[in-house]
Amino acid sequence: MMITPKVAVDVIIFTVRNEALQVLFVQLKPPLHTEMWAFPGGLVPSGESTEEAATRCLFETTGVKDVYLEQLYTFSNPHRDPHGHVVSVAYVALVNRTRINLRVPGKCANIGWLSVATPPPLAYDHADMLQYAIQRLRWKLEYTNIVYSLLPRDFTLTELQRVYEIILGRPLDKRNFRKKMLSLGMLQVTPRAVKVGAHRPARLYRFRRRMPMIIEVL
Amino acid sequence: MMITPKVAVDVIIFTVRNEALQVLFVQLKPPLHTEMWAFPGGLVPSGESTEEAATRCLFETTGVKDVYLEQLYTFSNPHRDPHGHVVSVAYVALVNRTRINLRVPGKCANIGWLSVATPPPLAYDHADMLQYAIQRLRWKLEYTNIVYSLLPRDFTLTELQRVYEIILGRPLDKRNFRKKMLSLGMLQVTPRAVKVGAHRPARLYRFRRRMPMIIEVL
DNA sequence: TCAAAAGTGTTGCATTTACACCCATGA
DNA sequence: TCATGGGTGTAAATGCAACACTTTTGA
Numbered sequence: 001m002m003i004t005p006k007v008a009v010d011v012i013i014f015t016v017r018n019e020a021l022q023v024l025f026v027q028l029k030p031p032l033h034t035e036m037w038a039f040p041g042g043l044v045p046s047g048e049s050t051e052e053a054a055t056r057c058l059f060e061t062t063g064v065k066d067v068y069l070e071q072l073y074t075f076s077n078p079h080r081d082p083h084g085h086v087v088s089v090a091y092v093a094l095v096n097r098t099r100i101n102l103r104v105p106g107k108c109a110n111i112g113w114l115s116v117a118t119p120p121p122l123a124y125d126h127a128d129m130l131q132y133a134i135q136r137l138r139w140k141l142e143y144t145n146i147v148y149s150l151l152p153r154d155f156t157l158t159e160l161q162r163v164y165e166i167i168l169g170r171p172l173d174k175r176n177f178r179k180k181m182l183s184l185g186m187l188q189v190t191p192r193a194v195k196v197g198a199h200r201p202a203r204l205y206r207f208r209r210r211m212p213m214i215i216e217v218l
Numbered sequence: 219m220m221i222t223p224k225v226a227v228d229v230i231i232f233t234v235r236n237e238a239l240q241v242l243f244v245q246l247k248p249p250l251h252t253e254m255w256a257f258p259g260g261l262v263p264s265g266e267s268t269e270e271a272a273t274r275c276l277f278e279t280t281g282v283k284d285v286y287l288e289q290l291y292t293f294s295n296p297h298r299d300p301h302g303h304v305v306s307v308a309y310v311a312l313v314n315r316t317r318i319n320l321r322v323p324g325k326c327a328n329i330g331w332l333s334v335a336t337p338p339p340l341a342y343d344h345a346d347m348l349q350y351a352i353q354r355l356r357w358k359l360e361y362t363n364i365v366y367s368l369l370p371r372d373f374t375l376t377e378l379q380r381v382y383e384i385i386l387g388r389p390l391d392k393r394n395f396r397k398k399m400l401s402l403g404m405l406q407v408t409p410r411a412v413k414v415g416a417h418r419p420a421r422l423y424r425f426r427r428r429m430p431m432i433i434e435v436l
Numbered sequence: 437t438c439a440a441a442a443g444t445g446t447t448g449c450a451t452t453t454a455c456a457c458c459c460a461t462g463a
Numbered sequence: 464t465c466a467t468g469g470g471t472g473t474a475a476a477t478g479c480a481a482c483a484c485t486t487t488t489g490a
Contacts (some may be wrong), residue, residue: 002261002263003261003263003264003265004224004226004261004262004264005224005225005264006220006222007223007225007294007305008222009220010253030367041220043220044222044223044294044305045220045221045222046221046223046296046302046303047296047303047458048296048328049294049296050292050294050305051294071291071292073289074268074289074292074307076225076262076267076268076269076307076333077267078264078265078266078267084264085264085265087225087262087268087307088306089292089294089305156469157469157470158468158469173453173454173455174469174470174471175454175455175456175470175471175472176452176453176454176468178471179471179472180452193306195461195462196468197461197462197463197465197467197468198460198461198462198463198466198467198468199459199460199461199462199467199468199469200459200461200464200467200468200469200470201460201461201469202468202469202470203470205470249455288481374442375442375443376441376442391480391481391482392442392443392444392480393443393444393445393482393483394479394480394481396443396444397444397445398479413488413489414441415439415440415441415488415489416438416440416441416487416488416489416490417439417441417442417486417487417488417489418438418440418441418442418443418486418487418488419441419442419487419488420441420442420443421442421443
């Protein structure tokens, strides 16, 4: 019987919070990489699919299920983990921060959201993973509806636009943005509006279908 | 120590041959799945990256290196292989058939090119892999230059167009195709032309850079 | 001179970009 | 009445799709 590498998953959990794109990191307990941060993850037991393992990891740290979760890439450099050859299947999840109840997994010393703009020192090859994940997120934002998973059920168009601007890192034209979003037909107007502050109340919208789809197909 | 699944690679090797998109399949030796076909692949030994394993598999069956090779997806269903839990990292390779010297790997009974239009019964979850690979190939053909890996160094625009038509499965307009290709600036005219048959000779072109790149960036 | 593939431009349509003012509200 | 964010339309430019004839060659 040939000896093959071990299999792990890492889950890159994005949210938009405090006007920034943030990622959930855990801090490992000594003696492993203390002072470094890493994505939630771990070895995959035989009999469990990597999707299941990623879903489980996501649930154990945030308490949420049923959010957008996508396989990103498989990282397999034999030296990526100094303790032995571990092939890691990376996943990306998008969560709405208001639904989160963070919990520190048993094997971790700490957990928290950190902005991708100023990432901390990362363990293993997690810096590569993060770069790739951000790139993929920006790319898919443009031609899918996955942003639904970052927002509450009801939201204003300005909130939606802010999420796009924060992730893409550039300002968008308000009129063109609204025209485009509404023309895609994936949003539904709700009868309600929000009144906050001394100005005109904003209409609330929601996604017709809160599931991933490619925009041309809508 | 936790027991994790074994790690394998499968390589989906595409070529364009006989006016069809074809894939390289091997037939397993008895007692395993005889009568079924599968992609070249196998377990990844500890210490080898999956890229290396895929490159090696490609070389062992076709004798080529330095062609387009891309990670496709990781398949991890615990039941995908009835003999035990094997996570397979699938790769896609694109080769130019004229450069190929097929060899039957020791553990296989047979090897050959088969058209994707009429795929044979496939072992494991290889039918799923194939569908996904075709989809990805079509998609990437539209916004990258990866087609370079399917053609000889020098080719005519008609040959290039045929490759696109065969993979996409629909006819393309000759004038629009040429306009588009030439405007992207990724082709170089060569001084030579080919004369075959009783008609005007065709100019030969080649790719400026025979390496994968996204078309907007060119 | 004929057959066969190579090669070449223009027009309409759809999509994207740029851009500035009025509206509704609470303080 | 003023400050604040919500909401709206038009014109130019760009990109894409449709479409037919002339050129060069060898037989």
